[in-house]
Amino acid sequence: MIVTTGVRADHLNTARRLADNPADWPVTPRFDPDQRWYHRLLDGPGVEAWLLTWLPGQETDLHDHGGSAGAFVVVSGALTERTLTEARDGTTALTSRLLTAGAARQFGEHHVHQIVNAGPVPAVSVHVYGPELTSMTRYRLQAGRLLVAAVDRAGAQW
Template identity: 35%
Template sequence: MGAGELTLERERAAVPAERAADLASYPAGLTLDGLPGRDLTQAELEELVAGISADPERWQHLVGYDAEERVYVSLHRDAHVDVWLLCWTPENDTGWHDHDVSSGAVAVVAGELAENNLTLVGGSRETRVPAGKVFSFGGDHIHRLNGTADRSISVHAYSPPLWRMGQYAVSEAGVLRRISLSYADELRPVD
């Protein structure tokens, strides 16, 4: 394998959605009722969103869709973790963003999400994540999510809890800038 191929292989390995695992492969161990009282690892966040996804009685009544504004509802928040239910239409797009110091996990419960990663060599690289998959990422991860199916549902967990996020815009000249915003603000593309 040449140096260029090795670099591309490392870059591909850094895209969390490409490593999405089956929700069914997670044990039914970590729940909102049994959180350990400390910040969670990425593996624990994956286990948590998998468990919540498998318990639709906890969130099904909150599902709703709006093409103008993505529907999102806080399911849990404490000093170490917060959990959100997000409902997507194809028009819903987070824009480029990070989660500041928080690691996160996403479980796609229904439909499909697209995670986009911005690369310096090839622009945006899209990975489709269908229902039944889960992936996680560290606090240094920058991505863009959008629904690709008519009605998609996902469960997201962050640890430590979100306080600030970075929203990114790429100018026509290709210059990247970051805008800091509250975790309670809706993410959408910055023009």
């Protein structure tokens, strides 16, 4: 399954190419019981790629990508992506989509989401962003309103 939101296909193609060739990864994925593990796979001009692992229950905060578009592929296991949905009364809620091994998600520069391993087995995913991530804003939903919780900067928080 591929879900697109009107962005260029090169991020998705790069994510698929990397996900399809784990023998070319410079590291073997590791699983950390205390936090999601990640390793940069690609750092080129205008694009970067990350390998991430997810134990059951591990998740991101609700976040954006600081103006970068991107794509990710679930290599193994399954991940749930939660995205924002506006209700008729103008409030915001989260909608969930299960992405199993082989599924891909492509998104634009204004995409806000949360990713969680809600399943019983570990998961591995490859994420590609362009341009390179410089910041990520973390959000929280309170009474149906999206509020900024923090802004993380590359080189400081990751």
